[in-house]
Amino acid sequence: MTLTKGFSFSKYIAYAFLIILCLLWVLPVIFGISTSFRSQTEVVSTGFRLFPEAFVLENYSTILSxxxxxxxxxxxxxxxxxxxxxxxxxxxxxxxxxxxxxxxxxxxxxxxxxxxxxxxxxxxxxxxxxxxxxxxxxxxxxxxxxxxxxxxxxxxxxxxxxxxxxxxxxxxxxxxxxxxxxxxxxxxxxxxxxxxxxxxxxxxxxxxxxxxxxxxxxxxxxxxxxxxxxxxxxxxxxxxxxxxxxxxxxxxxxxxxxxxxxxxxxxxxxxxxxxxxxxxxxx
Incomplete structure (x- = not known):
């Protein structure tokens, strides 16, 4: 089944699968990066949130010091x-x-x-x-x-x-x-x-x-x-x-x-x- 010239339904399925697979790989990394910029209070008190309420550098300053x-x-x-x-x-x-x-x-x-x-x-x-x-x-x-x-x-x-x-x-x-x-x-x-x-x-x-x-x-x-x-x-x-x-x-x-x-x-x-x-x- 061809939807448009040069672009078949199977390609839509393939692209959708690749996008889903990409999200499965990328979202945990994004969540990890955002967690590193959260305050300890926010990490403990809030549930799952993709982005922090406020970006802080406290974690990295503690690590490097x-x-x-x-x-x-x-x-x-x-x-x-x-x-x-x-x-x-x-x-x-x-x-x-x-x-x-x-x-x-x-x-x-x-x-x-x-x-x-x-x-x-x-x-x-x-x-x-x-x-x-x-x-x-x-x-x-x-x-x-x-x-x-x-x-x-x-x-x-x-x-x-x-x-x-x-x-x-x-x-x-x-x-x-x-x-x-x-x-x-x-x-x-x-x-x-x-x-x-x-x-x-x-x-x-x-x-x-x-x-x-x-x-x-x-x-x-x-x-x-x-x-x-x-x-x-x-x-x-x-x-x-x-x-x-x-x-x-x-x-x-x-x-x-x-x-x-x-x-x-x-x-x-x-x-x-x-x-x-x-x-x-x-x-």
């Missing part, structure tokens, strides 16, 4: 250092490893890759105890290394990079070898520039995954000053939750969301372009 028991800005800086370092190393490791698994030929290459891929399907919680034992043995407990190093060669990212590189014509490599280029020169000069789309995708996923990681930092951090923001938010539930300081608790969560929101705002164009995994390959 607490530099002893809940140093939120220090936690944010810790998370920035950890997430950025982890992301840069992930991009380096998976690009090199993906090149090896897709372009270099050695005995058992595919068997090793698919074995590691199969092992990766086990839930991460299975590895918590042995992973902690390794981190403790290396002396990395309460250090940024405990967050940066584990997961550098994640098989999800490696699988995407390998599949992308398998789509790059082998003729590029052969032409470079005729000119005397070795594997490292081919990787740096030819393959790496073509990998930009998929590396952007993997970099975004790695940054967000590292930033939002909750269970692992709670396990490996006990020093308040060295915690990332996710572990700190759990601590805030004891500091602010016991006194029903909901505004401060929500405000802290909003501050923790800002870096990832800014990342997607600035990288949205590159992310959308990178969804086409072959967009970096010209005919």
């Amino acid at each position: 607490n530099t002893s028991t809940a140093p939120i800005m220090r936690w944010l800086m810790n998370s920035v250092v950890i997430a950025v370092s982890h992301t840069l190393l992930v991009v380096l490791v998976i690009s090199l490893t993906g090149y090896g698994y897709s372009r270099m030929k050695f005995k058992g290459r595919d068997a090793l890759f698919f074995t590691l891929l199969g092992i990766s399907f086990f839930p991460n919680v299975v590895n918590l105890i042995p992973s902690y034992k390794i981190i403790d043995m290396l002396g990395w407990v309460n250090t940024a290394w405990a967050m940066i190093i584990p997961g550098l060669a994640g098989m999800g990212n490696l699988f995407l990079v390998r599949q992308f590189m398998l789509g790059v014509p082998q003729e590029f490599d052969e032409s470079a070898r005729v000119d005397g280029a070795n594997d490292f020169r081919i990787y740096v000069s030819i393959i790496l520039p073509l990998m930009k789309p998929i590396l952007i995708v993997c970099g975004l996923f790695s940054f967000v995954g590292s930033w939002n990681d909750f269970l692992w930092p709670v396990i490996v951090y006990t020093d308040v000053d060295k915690m990332p923001v996710t572990a700190g938010l759990l601590l805030l539930q004891d500091i602010y939750g016991n006194y029903r300081m909901i505004g401060q608790l929500v405000g802290s969560a909003i501050l923790a969301m800002i870096p990832t929101l800014l990342l997607f705002a600035f990288a949205q164009k590159y992310f959308i372009q990178s969804i086409n995994l072959n967009s970096g390959i010209k005919g």
Whole structure:
């Protein structure tokens, strides 16, 4: 059934579904932001109200002034250092490893890759105890290394990079070898520039995954000053939750969301372009 030229009834249904889905995602965020600007009296005394009666900055001033028991800005800086370092190393490791698994030929290459891929399907919680034992043995407990190093060669990212590189014509490599280029020169000069789309995708996923990681930092951090923001938010539930300081608790969560929101705002164009995994390959 066509209502107007070029616009069918099914499109109305699709748009309505997307609008409803958008509201389900956006309304809780709007309510959380508005709650962070409510006074404690309004939070406790009033029921559900999408916008506060009066916007106040008391919650954020309390959050930012607490530099002893809940140093939120220090936690944010810790998370920035950890997430950025982890992301840069992930991009380096998976690009090199993906090149090896897709372009270099050695005995058992595919068997090793698919074995590691199969092992990766086990839930991460299975590895918590042995992973902690390794981190403790290396002396990395309460250090940024405990967050940066584990997961550098994640098989999800490696699988995407390998599949992308398998789509790059082998003729590029052969032409470079005729000119005397070795594997490292081919990787740096030819393959790496073509990998930009998929590396952007993997970099975004790695940054967000590292930033939002909750269970692992709670396990490996006990020093308040060295915690990332996710572990700190759990601590805030004891500091602010016991006194029903909901505004401060929500405000802290909003501050923790800002870096990832800014990342997607600035990288949205590159992310959308990178969804086409072959967009970096010209005919």
